[in-house]
Amino acid sequence: MLVRIDPASEVPIFAQLAASVRADAAAGRIRPGDRLPAAREVAASLGINVHTVLHAYQELRDEGLLELRRGRGAVATETAAALTELQRDIHDLTRRARALGLAPDTLAALVKEIADDRP
Structure with missing residues (x-):
């Protein structure tokens, strides 16, 4: 480490x-x-x-x-x-967002909004 x-x-x-x-x-x-x-x-x-x-x-x-x-x-x-698997998912998500032309700040805001939304 x-x-x-x-x-x-x-x-x-x-x-x-x-x-x-x-x-x-x-x-x-x-x-x-x-x-x-x-x-x-x-x-x-x-x-x-x-x-x-x-x-x-x-x-x-x-x-x-x-x-x-x-x-x-x-x-x-x-x-x-689980963190290792989550990091792979995040890489996939950022690739998709880039392909859609989504700005990193917009993606981060979407993720934060969803993460803060508790059922």
Whole structure:
């Protein structure tokens, strides 16, 4: 797992870390059952506080992407595979939108509207 953070970004570091893990899962680089590096290891390699890493891991746990197991650390759930499949669907959708001449902002607005519409 390669994590890049931008300390100068307005996005909190824990959010950048969580986004990086999500992106790795969506790309298939993290699969169900994979163990993520220990929070202390990630913190040391990035030069950040261990609580920042734990915050990111807890957010991913709350989303269902990770299980946090005492003694085993953070383990990817089946949701990682679902993200990979969803990313393929998104690629197909963006290809179709491009073929129709739809602007990316318009597509994003449509997706957001549908995502926000709760049955």
